Each structure stands twice: as structure tokens, then as C-alpha cells.
Amino acid sequence: xxxxxxxxxxxxxxxxxxxxxxxxxxxxxxxxxxxxxxxxxxxxxxxxxxxxxxxxxxxxxxxxxxxxxxxxxxxxxxxxxxxxxxxxxxxxxxxxxxxxxxxxxxxxxxxxxxxxxxxxxxxxxxxxxxxxxxxxxxxxxxxxxxxxxxxxxxxxxxxxxxxxxxxxxxxxxxxxxxxxxxxxxxxxxxxxxxxxxxxxxxxxxxxxxxxxxxxxxxxxxxxxxxxxxxxxxxxxxxxxxxxxxxxxxxxxxxxxxxxxxxxxxxxxxxxxxxxxxxxxxxxxxxxxxxxxxxxxxxxxxxxxxxxxxxxxxxxxxxxxxxxxxxxxxxxxxxxxxxxxxxxxxxxxxxxxxxxxxxxxxxxxxxxxxxxxxxxxxxxxxxxxxxxxxxxxxxxxxxxxxxxxxxxxxxxxxxxxxxxxxxxxxxxxxxxxxxxxxxxxxxxxxxxxxxxxxxxxxxxxxx
Amino acid sequence: xxxxxxxxxxxxxxxxxxxxxxxxxxxxxxxxxxxxxxxxxxxxxxxxxxxxxxxxxxxxxxxxxxxxxxxxxxxxxxxxxxxxxxxxxxxxxxxxxxxxxxxxxxxxxxxxxxxxxxxxxxxxxxxxxxxxxxxxxxxxxxxxxxxxxxxxxxxxxxxxxxxxxxxxxxxxxxxxxxxxxxxxxxxxxxxxxxxxxxxxxxxxxxxxxxxxxxxxxxxxxxxxxxxxxxxxxxxxxxxxxxxxxxxxxxxxxxxxxxxxxxxxxxxxxxxxxxxxxxxxxxxxxxxxxxxxxxxxxxxxxxxxxxxxxxxxxxxxxxxxxxxxxxxxxxxxxxxxxxxxxxxxxxxxxxxxxxxxxxxxxxxxxxxxxxxxxxxxxxxxxxxxxxxxxxxxxxxxxxxxxxxxxxxxxxxxxxxxxxxxxxxxxxxxxxxxxxxxxxxxxxxxxxxxxxxxxxxxxxxxxx
Numbered sequence: 001x002x003x004x005x006x007x008x009x010x011x012x013x014x015x016x017x018x019x020x021x022x023x024x025x026x027x028x029x030x031x032x033x034x035x036x037x038x039x040x041x042x043x044x045x046x047x048x049x050x051x052x053x054x055x056x057x058x059x060x061x062x063x064x065x066x067x068x069x070x071x072x073x074x075x076x077x078x079x080x081x082x083x084x085x086x087x088x089x090x091x092x093x094x095x096x097x098x099x100x101x102x103x104x105x106x107x108x109x110x111x112x113x114x115x116x117x118x119x120x121x122x123x124x125x126x127x128x129x130x131x132x133x134x135x136x137x138x139x140x141x142x143x144x145x146x147x148x149x150x151x152x153x154x155x156x157x158x159x160x161x162x163x164x165x166x167x168x169x170x171x172x173x174x175x176x177x178x179x180x181x182x183x184x185x186x187x188x189x190x191x192x193x194x195x196x197x198x199x200x201x202x203x204x205x206x207x208x209x210x211x212x213x214x215x216x217x218x219x220x221x222x223x224x225x226x227x228x229x230x231x232x233x234x235x236x237x238x239x240x241x242x243x244x245x246x247x248x249x250x251x252x253x254x255x256x257x258x259x260x261x262x263x264x265x266x267x268x269x270x271x272x273x274x275x276x277x278x279x280x281x282x283x284x285x286x287x288x289x290x291x292x293x294x295x296x297x298x299x300x301x302x303x304x305x306x307x308x309x310x311x312x313x314x315x316x317x318x319x320x321x322x323x324x325x326x327x328x329x330x331x332x333x334x335x336x337x338x339x340x341x342x343x344x345x346x347x348x349x350x351x352x353x354x355x356x357x358x359x360x361x362x363x364x365x366x367x368x369x370x371x372x373x374x375x376x377x378x379x380x381x382x383x384x385x386x387x388x389x390x391x392x393x394x395x396x397x398x399x400x401x402x403x404x405x406x407x408x409x410x411x412x413x414x415x416x417x418x419x420x421x422x423x424x425x426x427x428x429x430x431x432x433x434x435x436x437x438x439x440x441x442x443x444x445x446x447x448x449x450x451x452x453x454x455x456x457x458x459x460x461x462x
Numbered sequence: 463x464x465x466x467x468x469x470x471x472x473x474x475x476x477x478x479x480x481x482x483x484x485x486x487x488x489x490x491x492x493x494x495x496x497x498x499x500x501x502x503x504x505x506x507x508x509x510x511x512x513x514x515x516x517x518x519x520x521x522x523x524x525x526x527x528x529x530x531x532x533x534x535x536x537x538x539x540x541x542x543x544x545x546x547x548x549x550x551x552x553x554x555x556x557x558x559x560x561x562x563x564x565x566x567x568x569x570x571x572x573x574x575x576x577x578x579x580x581x582x583x584x585x586x587x588x589x590x591x592x593x594x595x596x597x598x599x600x601x602x603x604x605x606x607x608x609x610x611x612x613x614x615x616x617x618x619x620x621x622x623x624x625x626x627x628x629x630x631x632x633x634x635x636x637x638x639x640x641x642x643x644x645x646x647x648x649x650x651x652x653x654x655x656x657x658x659x660x661x662x663x664x665x666x667x668x669x670x671x672x673x674x675x676x677x678x679x680x681x682x683x684x685x686x687x688x689x690x691x692x693x694x695x696x697x698x699x700x701x702x703x704x705x706x707x708x709x710x711x712x713x714x715x716x717x718x719x720x721x722x723x724x725x726x727x728x729x730x731x732x733x734x735x736x737x738x739x740x741x742x743x744x745x746x747x748x749x750x751x752x753x754x755x756x757x758x759x760x761x762x763x764x765x766x767x768x769x770x771x772x773x774x775x776x777x778x779x780x781x782x783x784x785x786x787x788x789x790x791x792x793x794x795x796x797x798x799x800x801x802x803x804x805x806x807x808x809x810x811x812x813x814x815x816x817x818x819x820x821x822x823x824x825x826x827x828x829x830x831x832x833x834x835x836x837x838x839x840x841x842x843x844x845x846x847x848x849x850x851x852x853x854x855x856x857x858x859x860x861x862x863x864x865x866x867x868x869x870x871x872x873x874x875x876x877x878x879x880x881x882x883x884x885x886x887x888x889x890x891x892x893x894x895x896x897x898x899x900x901x902x903x904x905x906x907x908x909x910x911x912x913x914x915x916x917x918x919x920x921x922x923x924x
Contacts, residue, residue: 035627164903165497167853202903361823361882363854391629392825420823420882422903441626441664441884 026387026459029312030452034391036308037448043304044440046074047297047359051290051435058120058287059327060092060258067283068261071299071324075265078306080322082268085261088337090327092258093121095287096251101196101225104131105245106238114235115228117208117288117430118252119180119197120330121215122224129249130155130223132193136239140178140186152191155246157239158183159198159232162425169202169421170357173428176200177211184224185216194248195224198232201425206230209429210286212330223250260326262334265306269318269458276319276412277457278352279305279450282328282403289433293424297359297443299324301417304447305454316458318350325403328356335403342407351457353415353450354401358427360419361442362449364388366398368405368414377413377462384456393449413462417450488849488921491774492914496853498770499910505766506902508536509759509821513752513897520582520749521789522554522720529745530723533761533786537727540768542784544730547723550799552789554720555583557749558713561687563658566593567707568700576697577690579670579750579892580714581642581659582792583677584686591711592617592685594655598701602640602648614653617708619701620645621660621694624887631664631883632819635890638662639673646686647678656710657686660694663887668692671891672748674792685712722788724796727768731780731920738781738874739919740814741767741912744790744865751895755886759821759905761786763879766909767916778920780812787865790818797865804869813919815877815912816863820889822881823904824911826850828860830867830876839875839924846918855911856880875924879912 037043050057050067057063068085075083101116103109118124135150136157137143143156158179162172177200184195199209208228215221225248227235238244263283269275281298285291302322309320326334342349353365367378374397382395399405400414408414419442427433499505512519512529519525530547537545563578565571580586594615599605600622605613620641624634639662646657661671670690677683687710689697700706725745731737743760747753764784771782788796804811815827829840836859844857861867862876870876881904889895 034629038626164500167496167907169903361884422823422907423901426901439885439888441631445629445884 026456029455030387032312033308033451033455034448036311037304037444037451038441040311041304041444041447042307043300043443043447044438046300046303047292047438047443048435050296050299051292055290056287057283057285057291058093059090059260059284059330059333061287064260064284064326068263071263071283071303074303075263075322078265079310080265080267080306083265086264086337086341088260088262088326088333089257090260090333091331092255093330094253094255096124096253099225099250100129100248101227102247103235103238103244104247107242108238114231115206115208116225117210118250119210119213119224119226120286121213121254122184122250122252123221124251124253125194125223125249129247130193131245131247134196134235134239134244134246136236140182143186143190146190148190151187154192155194155196155248156183156187156192157196157235159236161198161229162200162202164202169425172202173200173425180211180226181214184213184222185219188220188222192222194222196246197224197226199226199229201229201428203426204229204233207430207432210288211429223248225250262326262338263324264321266319266321267306267316269316271317273319274348275350275461276321276347277454278321278323278349278404279454280323280325280403281355283324284327284329286329286429288431290435292433292435292438293358293427294429294433295328295356297438297446298355301355301446301450305451308447308451318458318461320454320458328402332402335406339406347410349407349410349412350462351413351415352400352404352407353417353453354404355417355446355450356401357417357419357421358424359438359443359446360423362393362445363418363420364394364396365453366396366400366416366418368398368400368408370408370411373411380462381413387456388452391449391452415453417446419446488918491917492849494774495770495913495917496910498773499766499906499913500903502773503766503906503909504769505762505905505909508762508765509754509900509905510897512758512761513754517752518749519745519747519753520555521552521722521746521792523749526722526746526788530725533725533745533765536765537725537784540727541772542727542729542768545727548726548799548803550722550724550788550795551719552722552795553793554717555792556715556717558586558715561712562591562710563687563689564709565697565700565706566709569704570700576693577668577670578687579672580712581672581675581686581688582748583675583716584646584712584714585683586713586715587656587685587711591709592655593707593709596658596697596701596706596708598698602644605648605652608652610652613649616654617656617658617710618645618649618654619658619697621698623660624662624664626664631887634664635662635887642673642688643676646675646684647681650682650684654684656684658708659686659688661688661691663691663890665888666691666695669892669894672750673891685710687712724788724800725786726783728781728783729768729778731778733779735781736810737812737923738783738809739916740783740785740811740866741916742785742787742865743817745786746789746791748791748891750893752897754895754897754900755820755889756891756895757790757818759900759908760817763817763908763912767913770909770913780920780923782916782920790864794864797868801868809872811869811872811874812924813875813877814862814866814869815879815915816866817879817908817912818863819879819881819883820886821900821905821908822885824855824907825880825882826856826858827915828858828862828878828880830860830862830870832870832873835873842924843875849918850914853911853914877915879908881908
């Protein structure tokens with residue numbers, strides 16, 4: 001339809017007609033993309049399968065293997081020129097039995113079990129668990145200032161909330177994540193026997209949030225478990241009045257690495273096949289819940305972009321490559337394997353777009369690149385804003401995505417899809433990150449937003 | 463704190479210092495508003511009470527009376543200069559017994575009860591209900607074209623979906639609402655015995671949506687009931703293969719009018735007390751669910767704006783008036799009473815802001831005014847965009863709100879608070895419009911957005 005309109009416009013204008021035609025053709029095609037994503041989109045249906053039937057899919061798990069198989073089969077049906085698996089060796093962590101965190105000696109409340117989830121990579125407590133007095137800190141620095149005498153033999157409770165005044169909840173998360181990632185080793189450095197970590201969420205509720213933690217080399221490994229924000233608030237209140245002992249038990253363990261895969265499909269470009277436009281998300285999630293927003297949404301965004309462009313019979317000039325990265329959550333083995341092979345082949349990713357901030361209403365894209373090219377290229381793409389702003393989409397400077405950031409030395413543009421951030425940390429790394437937390441229209445609009453940017457990148461290059 | 467910063471800036475700049483100082487003071491104060499709304503906001507807690515403890519509060523119901531009492535008491539605690547009730551006479555419609563809509567003779571599926579809700583103002587079927595063959599139409603015009611012979615004695619089924627390709631779901635709703643509002647009378651005009659109406663929602667689900675319908679004078683009144691979109695799709699599929707008879711029963715009725723009230727509180731302006739800035743929402747809702755988004759959110763937005771400004775010890779130059787309008791949903795008796803008294807007193811509403819599009823993440827405000835003043839005044843306020851855009855807020859031309867639109871002849875600016883629209887019609891006029899459909903941060907951000915605009919209106923006038 002837009003081609004007829006284009007023809008009409010070309011007939012009307014005798015000067016500058018190419019410019020006018022181009023802009024109008026673009027506007028028409030982007031509208032077609034939106035109409036298609038909103039009426040013929042598959043993202044929600046695919047996400048239902050990925051998050052509910054397959055479920056949580058931590059790297060190394062049978063569910064992750066099933067997700068590889070499922071998305072490869074999906075790609076096979078999309079009429080791409082090539083679909084392949086790319087091997088990578090992933091960490092293999094298992095949660096084990098249901099973890100227990102119990103207040104055992106409070107004069108105020110007696111014994112109480114807290115809502116808890118072991119952090120990813122955490123070791124277990126051993127069969128008998130452990131019991132120790134709890135000491136609360138807000139920051140890693142505060143722990144340093146307490147030193148060995150005050151920390152030795154204790155469970156260190158990291159209780160710094162996300163800053164509620166930060167509008168972008170990812171900034172709030174970024175400001176609090178160090179306690180989850182590095183808390184256990186810092187505690188152990190001073191003789192701490194375990195870490196309890198306040199869940200990284202903007203809500204006060206009963207839902208514990210897992211996520212990666214990393215052991216520092218040369219420091220004894222101690223268990224690390226997250227507790228819900230309501231329980232963290234309770235524990236903190238108790239500690240203001242009396243010493244509190246906590247019993248912790250978990251059987252988490254790190255097993256030997258396993259083979260897994262990135263799933264990759266591409267449509268070869270007709271004019272510039274060596275200029276690659278990557279679109280992707282990460283296929284793995286945490287083991288609890290369904291990984292619906294994190295990052296099932298990003299995966300189905302990317303897959304449905306292909307479906308929508310194919311349905312519109314779009315023939316790209318450049319190569320569009322769809323990548324489901326494995327193991328973003330605890331090691332990024334997939335991203336590393338991808339980068340290594342791409343560099344070895346001398347590929348050029350002209351652009352890469354990662355969706356890993358959930359399936360909420362789109363706000364635009366953050367953009368990053370090697371500083372040598374960034375300003376000039378970024379200025380160029382902001383010329384497209386009149387085509388994107390009618391859909392509520394902005395382009396701004398900022399980070400891209402954990403999986404694609406390693407492609408920066410190839411000197412293309414790296415984009416992070418940016419939806420509304422307010423609800424993301426209600427669900428992030430929890431048992432409630434499931435399909436019912438995803439709004440179908442919001443998800444579909446994400447597909448349309450990403451497909452529109454890919455269309456412009458493909459049409460005009462950078 | 464912002465005052466010290468202001469002082470510092472004034473000392474630094476010797477030229478243009480007033481302009482610089484003003485902008486920075488404004489930016490600091492708006493940041494304070496956001497910090498306060500996000501950390502000391504009461505909106506969510508108040509909405510919990512309004513939607514869960516009081517519940518659905520249709521004008522004329524005991525719940526509506528309780529909501530009047532509750533919000534008046536709340537205003538009394540907020541330290542306003544004056545709090546009052548403004549009388550109005552409201553329609554009094556009752557749903558009666560649970561409505562029944564049942565397919566009675568399908569060869570394909572036998573008998574099946576559909577998810578249904580009587581439309582507001584609908585009469586009942588009588589104790590025995592009614593059974594008739596169903597005829598499906600997409601539009602009122604299509605019904606006209608069928609005429610008496612094809613419609614007489616039948617139940618007319620209006621089945622036009624909301625257009626999914628409209629980005630703003632309110633546009634999609636506006637494009638489909640005529641069948642709900644006018645369908646029954648149009649059916650009756652051609653001998654139709656009742657109207658079945660597809661629920662006005664962007665989803666396909668099992669949730670029926672009520673809402674106002676209006677009987678045309680001089681045409682027999684027939685019952686009107688909404689069915690869920692899934693059931694509408696089913697019924698439509700059946701009708702493609704065979705005639706379908708439906709049994710309908712409801713005991714809805716219109717009773718005599720009842721006395722009710724708008725709830726009004728104000729802070730008198732210190733310099734320009736006769737320039738009124740109104741902020742409000744409507745206190746009534748439909749009887750099902752909790753009226754959380756529609757329009758409990760708008761009410762607590764307005765109330766919390768006052769709480770936040772008071773907490774910041776803000777002394778307005780102009781009069782800030784907080785209004786809980788009664789009976790927006792089926793008659794707007796409150797809005798009419800308010801306008802009549804305001805006009806009679808010769809008041810000037812320099813600005814009015816209505817929040818009636820739910821408690822979702824803010825996107826900005828639509829602005830309207832008498833055409834004599836609109837362009838000039840609108841241009842002036844867009845100077846404030848640099849202060850609002852960092853919070854994701856835009857100012858654009860568009861309608862304001864059903865309750866404040868009648869103030870247009872006073873020649874002030876009328877604003878509609880505009881949050882993200884994607885999820886609104888998942889809940890609108892349903893049993894699931896409850897507190898769990900509201901995200902606390904999104905609600906709080908609405909308070910901050912509205913308070914920020916009020917601050918600028920108060921500081922600079924129009």
C-alpha cells in the first residue's frame with residue numbers, strides 16, 4: 001500500500017521529490033510495521049511457550065537446552081537464509097533444595113522463616129546449615145570500616161535499598177547491585193560466615209530476588225542468600241533492639257561446565273551483505289519463575305522482528321542477524337563465544353540492538369559506540385527522530401546491552417532497547433517473572449519499535 | 463536546600479542572573495516534588511482504602527457516599543484553608559441480580575453462559591428474561607441499512623472491536639464507544655428487543671466491561687448488556703454457521719435521583735487568590751471492581767498533590783483547589799453543579815487539570831482552551847518544557863477531562879493528565895480494576911508530574 005502512496009507523492013512533487021518520497025516511504029513502512037506487529041505479532045504466543053511451558057532456563061539446565069531447541073525450530077520456520085547453533089561452555093550452577101533462612105532467637109518475634117533465594121553461584125551451607133549472629137551494613141565500605149573484630153563469625157546482612165528517587169529504576173539497581181555481587185567475598189574477607197542480601201527491587205514485598213554473585217579469588221567462599229525487602233525491613237527493625245541469630249541452609253552447588261549454544265539466524269543483505277545488523281536478547285534466565293521479562297521478552301522481540309519484516313516481504317540491503325545469546329546471567333559465555341568468532345572472521349557489525357530491559361511500553365533506544373566514531377554517527381541517526389517520535393521513541397546516549405557491548409571495537413553503533421522501567425524490578429529474577437506480568441500490546445509495541453529502527457539502519461546505513 | 467543553591471547561582475552570575483536563577487530554582491523545586499512524592503507519597507495507601515475497603519462507588523450508592531465522607535475527612539487532615547461539600551442530584555441506577563446471557567440452541571456448542579455485565583442505565587428484562595435470535599452488526603450504520611424487516615424481534619449484537627493499530631488506546635476506545643452508548647436505542651428503533659455489546663477493551667479475554675448507555679427519547683427502552691471479547695468472538699463464529707438464540711435476563715433499574723456531593727478543598731493564593739488552579743478527578747466509579755484506575759487514581763493524584771506541596775511547605779500565590787467530582791460516569795451532575803456555581807460567582811479558573819486516564823507512568827499533559835486564547839497561551843507554557851522533559855513529560859494539544867471541559871468559557875487553560883495508555887482498557891469498568899492493577903511507583907510519578915505543572919502554573923501564571 002505504501003508503495004502506491006509513494007508513487008502518488010512522486011508524481012506530485014517535481015523538485016526535491018526524492019527526499020520527500022524517501023521520508024514518506026519510510027513513514028508509510030514504519031506504520032506498516034506497527035500495524036503488522038499489533039495485529040499479526042507472534043511475540044506473546046512465543047513468550048507464553050518460552051516462559052510457561054519451558055520455564056526458567058538457567059544456563060546448563062535442561063530448560064535452557066529446550067529453549068535452544070525451541071528457538072532454533074522457530075527460526076527454521078521464519079524463512080531465514082541460515083540458522084545455526086554456536087557452541088559455548090557455560091557454568092552450571094544448581095539451586096538444590098529449597099533454601100531456608102530462619103530467625104531463631106528473637107525475643108520480639110520468636111522464630112520466623114524468611115522469604116529467601118540463594119544467589120546464583122553461591123555455594124551451599126552443608127547439610128547441617130549454619131547459625132550465627134547477624135550484623136547489618138548498608139555498604140561494602142561500611143563493612144571495611146567494621147573490620148575483622150566485629151565481623152568475624154557473623155552473618156553479614158547487606159540492607160541498602162534501591163534509591164526510590166531515581167526515575168530510571170536501572171540506575172537505582174546499578175547503585176545497589178554491588179552488595180549482591182561482591183557482598184559474600186567482602187564478608188568472608190573479615191571472617192563473615194555468610195551473606196544475607198536485601199532483594200534488589202523497588203518494591204516492599206514478600207518476593208525474594210536472586211541474581212549473580214561472584215567469589216573473589218583467594219578468599220574463602222561463603223554462602224549468599226537474598227531475602228525479600230519486607231523481611232529485610234523486619235530483620236533491620238529487630239536488630240535495632242536486640243542481637244538476632246539466623247539459621248541458614250541451602251544446598252546450592254557449582255558443577256562442571258556444560259556445553260550450550262547461542263542460536264543464530266540471518267537474512268543475507270542484497271547489497272551490503274557484509275554490513276551486519278544484529279538484533280537479539282539472551283535466551284537463558286534464572287531458574288525461578290519463567291524469565292518472561294528477563295529476557296524472554298527480548299528473545300521474542302528479536303524473533304518477531306524477523307517475522308514482521310518477512311510478513312511485509314521486506315528484502316534487506318544489509319544482513320539482519322537474529323541472535324539468542326546463552327548465559328548472559330552468570331558468565332556471558334555466549335556473548336564471548338559470539339564476539340570471538342565474529343572477530344576471527346573479521347566481521348563488521350554496523351549496528352547491534354539488544355533488548356534486555358523487559359517487555360514494557362517502548363520509550364526508545366540508548367546508543368553507544370567507540371568514542372572515535374560515536375558523536376558523528378549518533379548525530380546522523382538523530383535525523384531519524386521525526387520518524388520515531390510519533391511512536392513515543394527517543395534516541396539517547398547510554399549503554400547498550402551486556403551481550404553486544406563486546407562488539408564495540410568493530411566500530412558500529414550499539415543500541416539498547418529502552419522500555420518504560422517502572423515495573424521491571426517488581427519481577428526481575430523472581431518466581432513472579434511470568435507471562436501474566438507481560439502486557440501483550442506493550443510487548444508488541446517493542447517489536448514494532450525495534451523493527452522500525454532496523455528498517456532505518458538497513459535503508460540508510462550509518 | 464534549593465534556596466541555597468539559588469543564592470550560590472545568583473552570586474556567580476552578574477548578568478541575566480534572574481533568568482538563570484529562576485530556571486534553576488524551578489528545577490530544584492520540581493526535583494524536591496519528585497523526591498517527596500516517591501518517598502513520602504500517600505496516594506497508594508489512600509487508593510487502597512478507596513478501591514478495596516470502600517470499593518466500586520457508583521453515584522447514588524452507599525459506597526459513593528462513603529467515598530465522599532472519606533475524601534472530605536482526608537482533606538480535613540491536609541491543612542487546607544477550606545473544605546466543603548457541593549450538592550448535586552445524581553442518577554441512581556442499580557445493577558440488581560447477576561445478569562445472565564446464555565446461548566440456548568447452538569448445534570455446535572449446545573447451551574453456554576457468557577461473561578456479561580449490564581450496561582449502566584439499562585433497564586431490566588423483566589423477571590422471565592427474554593429469548594430471541596441474535597443478529598450481528600459492526601456499526602450503527604450497518605443496523606440502519608438492515609432496517610425493520612431484518613431487525614424486528616431480534617437481539618442486536620454489536621461486535622466492532624477496538625482498532626488495535628491505534629497507538630493511543632483512548633482513540634481506539636473513542637472509535638468504538640458509540641455502539642455501547644447508542645446501540646440499544648438504535649436497535650429498538652428497528653424493533654430490536656435488546657442489545658448485546660462487545661466489551662470495549664484492547665484485549666481478548668473473559669472480562670466483561672460495563673459503562674454508560676443512553677436511551678434516546680421517544681424510542682422504546684430495551685435492555686443492553688456487554689459480553690466479554692472472547693465470548694463476542696465465539697458468538698460471532700457461531701453466527702457464521704447457524705442462527706443462534708440467546709436468553710438474557712437482568713434486573714437492572716433506574717431509581718429516582720439522589721442527593722450527592724462534590725468534595726472540594728482549597729489553599730488560598732497569597733498574591734492572586736482569584737486566579738484558581740483546579741486539580742481533580744472523579745470520585746464515582748462503576749459498581750463492579752474497585753474503580754482503582756477509573757478514577758480512584760485521579761482522586762488520589764489530586765489529594766496527594768496537596769499533601770506533597772504542604773509537606774514542602776509551599777505557599778501558593780494563586781488559589782489551588784482540589785475537586786473530587788461526583789457522577790462523571792453516568793451524567794456528570796457534579797461537573798454541572800460545579801460549573802454552574804463557579805460561573806454564578808464569576809470565578810476565573812486560570813487552569814484546571816483533570817486526571818482520569820489511570821495511574822500509569824506519566825507521559826505529560828494534553829492541553830485545551832477557548833480558541834481565542836489557546837495558541838498564545840499554549841505557546842507560552844511550552845517554554846516550560848525544558849523543566850518537564852527530564853521527567854518524560856510532554857505538553858501537547860488535546861482534550862482535557864469530562865469534568866473540567868465545561869469551564870472552557872472562563873478562558874483558562876484546561877489540562878488532561880496523560881499517562882501511558884496501553885493497559886488502561888484492560889481494566890476500565892470491570893471487576894478487575896482493583897489495587898493490584900496499580901503500580902505504586904507509577905502512581906506516585908503521576909502525583910509528581912501534576913504537582914510540577916501546578917507549581918509552574920502557580921509561579922508564572924498564564
